[in-house]
Amino acid sequence: MPHTLRQKIADLVINGELKPGDRLDEHSLADRFGVSRTPIREAIRQLGASGLIEIRPRRSAVVRSFDRAELSEAFEAMGEIEALCASLAAVRMNEAERLKLRALMAASQDVSLRNDRPAALEMDFEFHGLLHDGARNRMLKTVAEETRLRITPYSAALFMMEGYNADLERPHQQHAAIADAVLAGQGKEAARLMREHIAQALISLQQFFEDTQSRSDAPKVKGEVR
Amino acid sequence: MPHTLRQKIADLVINGELKPGDRLDEHSLADRFGVSRTPIREAIRQLGASGLIEIRPRRSAVVRSFDRAELSEAFEAMGEIEALCASLAAVRMNEAERLKLRALMAASQDVSLRNDRPAALEMDFEFHGLLHDGARNRMLKTVAEETRLRITPYSAALFMMEGYNADLERPHQQHAAIADAVLAGQGKEAARLMREHIAQALISLQQFFEDTQSRSDAPKVKGEVR
DNA sequence: TAAAGAAAAATTGCATACAGTTTTTATGTT
């Protein structure tokens, strides 16, 4: 998989080097990746269309930021989309995929006990990816992944911030319950648990931002949550 | 609303001048819109990211085409997304929006009786747009509109082809039933009717393609349905 | 010291040019 320029720039956002509100300077990016501004601009436009960054005429593109209301709307939408994936996956996943899911849950338990946050983030990604594939619907998979991509900076924060989401146990248990329902072919129940899981994630995130923002010393990092 | 280049090119697809599988020649488009290739390329990349067209390295971009399976997956996904919009709109629309919906349904009945297909296509667009707004969720609205955009060439065909979807009465009646449920605040029922409505649309579309493709004289227009 | 305005620097938007591929047309062979 030869990392495209588009992916390289997206990675800057995904790994947190660029945060919501940060500007994307075409010249710096061009220097950094050893190309001219032309392909950089094309990549930025693509990321703009996928909603990861915001394009403003005549002004630098910035990493997209969500205010409180938008964040809660995004999570509501994502909750429903992921719930749909889960309910379809419960009925449509094949044996190989079910085996993979079981293996992932075992590995994930291990990781959550060791409190390995980067690994947990990775497994969260894989867990949802398995359900996106298991739903056997390419359009739905595209939609689900785009939605996740858009809120990437926020969901990553959720996993990485020590103290919030104090241990990784609860999200892991939620995943485990969802996996059980999926493997048992109980679509309705899987969907219900998924909605709950995503709703919980939003609450943790809101909690986190409330705490970090109310500290008046914090220099109100631009773009965090407006 | 100063039509952007991106919108101008999208319009070529939406109004049917460019069909699925057709190539987008950068030079011709540049000449046509009186600009250089640079902004054309940027617009094409954006449309590629939104999924209306397909970008192939070193080869011309083409209007995206769906095979049978992809089309049915797209409609399944769209059905669920639209159903979600409808069920939320039933609970969240305000009085002004409900009035607009009632007005639209009256106008739509008129149009369907006169068998005015272009107008019916327009009203279909507005009907779903009202529900997207009524759901009070910007992320969901974005997702719903992107999904609709992707299958635009196919849903437009559905409305325009005489003989198929023989009269406009049935889709109008379906819209009316959905609107009634929404206005009565019955989200579950609105969702159910919406799913049915979209499923019907897929069936009509498949019917249409089956008939047009089985005629062996038809030169197998590239990109229609593979 | 703070605010307002002007000058300088930085940055985006777009046209153009050219190298490298792909596509089309022309040519030759069985």
Next chain:
DNA sequence: AACATAAAAACTGTATGCAATTTTTCTTTA
């Protein structure tokens, strides 16, 4: 006439340059 091959044309990918706009810095004034 059909197929394979070669030459020509067309097209995409990217670098570069310049005009227009935005952002930053510097200067002036209250």
